[in-house]
Amino acid sequence: MVETVTLYRAPTTAADADAIADWLRDRVDGEVRVRDRLLGDVATETLAEDLAAARVTDPHDPETGNTMLGIVRYEERALATPEREGGVVYDGQAVQRALNARLPDAERGLDHLHLPLLDRVIGTWGAHDARWHKRVAVLGQPALVSVPGLYEAPAKPEAYYEAKSKHALMTGDAPPREVLEAEIEGDFLVEGDPRTTEALKGYVLAAVDFLETGTAFCDDERCRLYDAHRQPGVVQAQLREPAFCAAHDERYG
Template sequence: MVEEVTLYRAPTTEADADALADWLADRVDAAVTVDDRLLSQLRDDALAEQFAEARVTSPYERETGNTMLGIVRYEERTLADPERGGGVIYDGLAVQDRLRERLAAPLDHVHVPLVDRALGTWGDHDGRWHKRVAVLGQPALVSVPGLYEAPAKPEAYYKAKQSHALLAGDAPPREVLEREVDGEFLVADDPRTTDALKGYVLAAYHYLETGEAFCGTEGCRLYDAHRQPDLIEAQLRAPEFCEDHADRYG
């Protein structure tokens, strides 16, 4: 039984850990606290190399890692100054293992770091890496970039982005994409980020409390959406929960 939840801030992102903690505390029978960035607290001489080992080097190769000196130095700089990072995907389970070793926490105290890294898991069914919003377990990793990148956007989004890049040489502003693309989606630093993360933070608690990873009902906050429109529906539209989970958390 989960007795305590600790959320960890990701200060370079739009996510508000304190607001998430307040929302969660109203719905679970556990003490909810907030702490500063976990990667800063656990950083040691080995962690940078372990992040280098967890780097996904190809979307279609299961093996990970590049521990050349320059890569390790990059990871050291990014751990110290997260604003300097980006554009890299990490094996979420490998990162989870390394952090669990350092935390050595009992399962009645779930740790939920909001992280500024893109995380993925390998799909045996199709032989490729898939970005994830959350890697559940202990600790439960919630990737803020994953919220924007993991669920697929409407096809028109990718076409509009590519077209703009060819003409202008850079990524189009959000307002351009929203005007040209039919359908709702989240983009980096979206003001809806905190609200959209609520279900994933709850899923971290729910998994250790019940053993259930995600809900299979579309529209429930505990649904693991694979498309942006489904994520919007689950996290930002009423009702918050399916009938079963409304009894527990509504």
Template sequence: MVETVTLYRAPTTAADADALAAWLRDRIDAEVRVRDRLLGGLDDDGLAEELAAARVTDPYERETGNTMLGIVRYEERALSEPERAGGVVYDGRAVQRALNARLPDDQGLDHLHVPLLDRVVGTWGDHDGRWHKRVAVLGQPALVSVPGLYEAPAKPEAYYEAKSKHAMLTGDAPPREVLESEIDGEFLVADDPRTTDALKGYVLAAADLLETGAAFCDDERCRLYDAHRQPGVVRAQLREPPFCEAHAERYG
């Protein structure tokens, strides 16, 4: 049984950890705490090298990592200055293992740690032999990637059609604001004001997994559904009803 949940802020993102904690307190019978950024609070010389080793260098290659001195130095800077990080996908399971070994306080399953990350994480798909970006990698700790919310779920088909059309006409990739103005708003973009609301289900899913052993929900209308397309994220996280019947009875 989960007795304590600790959320960690991601101050360079639009995610409000305090608002997420307040929402979670109303739904689970556990103490919910908020702490500052986990990656910024780990004074560990080996973490930068482990992050470098967790870098996905080829979307179709299972092996990860580049631990050349320059890459490790980059990771060291990104740990202390997160606004300088970006453009990298990390093996979520490897990051999870690295952080699990460094968690403060109790590491047992009765104390769930949920760092909101300013990094993009992914998992390897054995079924198709490629890496897939993820919003959340559940477990201990449960990683919730804020940029993953914008990048992992596929956008509407019209988005890619507009992007391709613009590229054909101009030879360049269209500015993001052009695409956003042309496509209906059924998807989230970086720094979206809906970010915190859209992350609620993923944070709750982390606690639900430890409580029930079930990872996510099969009902597309439920906040605990792990949508793989942006319209599905909007429907599950931002539309009524908030939960399926089973999870409404438990968390509604």
């Protein structure tokens, strides 16, 4: 039984941890707390080394990491000044292990879920197709929820990629992301989207549900606990009615 959930802010993003915590309090029995950045609280030189070792360096290579001095120094600067971080994908499970080892001993049990909202992009290795996949969430202790992953991990509508290919054929260059986002109609979230906080609520609740039940996400694409692989699916699951499938509505509705 999860008795305490500690949610950590990601102040460089559009995610409102306090609003998510308020929503969560209406749906779980345990205490819900909010703290500042977990990456800031546990930032050390060794954490910078662990993050450098968790970097995905090749989308088709399961081996990660570049611990050269310059990369470690970059990670140290990014921990101190998160506004400077970007453009890197990290092995989510490696980051999870690194943060788990730095949780307070008295709070490391599965009755106390730590849930940092991250300003980093995380991924997991797909053995079925031999490549890395960006993720919104990696469940466990702590459960990681990536705010930029919300925009980058689920695939955008087909029209987005068709327009991108057409532009590249005509100009020889990839179009700026902002241009495509302005031109393409459809349901998808973009960086800084005002719907970010609302869309993240289901992923946070799924992390609690995982520790409570041992079940990762829901199979019903209309449920907020569904892990959509395409942006229109995220919009359907997180931003449209119904909020939950019948089983999860009974539990959390």
